[in-house]
Amino acid sequence: MGSAALLYRERQADAPALTPIWPRPVLPAPATAAIIERQFQWSVQVVARLLDLASLPVGWDGHRGRPVSPQSATYALDVLAAVMRPGTPAPSIVPLSGGAVQLEWHRKGWDIELEIGGPGETHLYTRELRTGDEEHVELGADLDRFATALEHVRDPF
């Protein structure tokens, strides 16, 4: 039954984004649209950068470096979507040789780095420059510590 199979594929693809719930959503009012645009401005830069990094040639680092994997790129976007608040600047995004990716913020007296090896594989590093205090944390699905760290580099919105 082709339609059911099609349904499965499409619904699976839609599954994590259960909003907007209506197939034909009402367009947001201009003021709302402006807020959404500001809120997701970072995503334009991030998506463009991830696409560049996913297109790197094998050996881009002069060794056997691989392009950023689609899995790491997708997970990076999922992670950012769950922690980026209005006023959080877009991260610098650095490729790592094995197809992994690192998100970095260096501002307001803090270094914050999140290494993403693949889905669910994240390592958080933070350092406060004034005190030299450092922290290394393996994160699971719960990103609260990462979100708390990002508050240090966020601008008022």
Place this chain on the structure above:
Amino acid sequence: MTETPALPHFRRAPVTEFAISIQFEALDKFNFAHIGPLHQSFASEFPGIEFHPPIPPMIEVFGPVTPTINLPFLLPWASIGQIPRMWMLDDKNEKLIQFQQDRFVINWRKTKENMEYPRYPGLRDEFFVDLEKLRAFLSERELGEIIPVQCELTYVNQVPAPEGVAELSARAFANWRELRPTRLGSPEDVAINQRFVIRGDDGGPIGRIYFQSAPSAQPVETRSVQLMMIGRAAPSSRSLNAARERLDSMHELIVLSFVELMSKEIQQEWEPA
């Protein structure tokens, strides 16, 4: 196969589609050259083959922001050199195996009116037999290990709504509060989305269960409500045994919460066993 005795089940459950899936670390060494030989491993049971774009990874994450836009869909997956998703279909078109570099799915579909859907334990056992076949194939060719990162169950139900979508929703959901009648009459359509966090033994979030109810795209005379339930969570460790345990526990959660969410009246129509 029978359901675990402690769990309720229905003789006439309105399930039209049921899928068990795991996502795993990408098998980078699997390439186009392996597609034919892999199909040969499954061809006796699943002779048909089709190709579709890969499904992007879907991993549940938990932060302070609830995303309203599914950002990973901004990545044009099909254009970045992905191996396609294989569909391997049985000769009745009832079951299919889906495989892509980071996901394995078994999918049952109702193709005839009186078909009874394969209960979870039966389909789960088939899933792991077929997964073992895949594991052996990968191992023989040194293509890597299956390291699960996310487990997923999907149930799709079609509930006939001859009385109207709003009326059916009011009758079917135990937690529904009837909309007060207005001069507009009854709503033409109603969609309900509920999302619940699954917590691990330490209380931390590990996954989610989605209940999604929406009108089916069907003519008015055969209108129905599509009720979809999806459970998605990380296994407690990256082993196939842990993935099996997570699937089992999610199945239990889905069944028990389904019984709580649906009204007694509609459950009677499905003939509780």
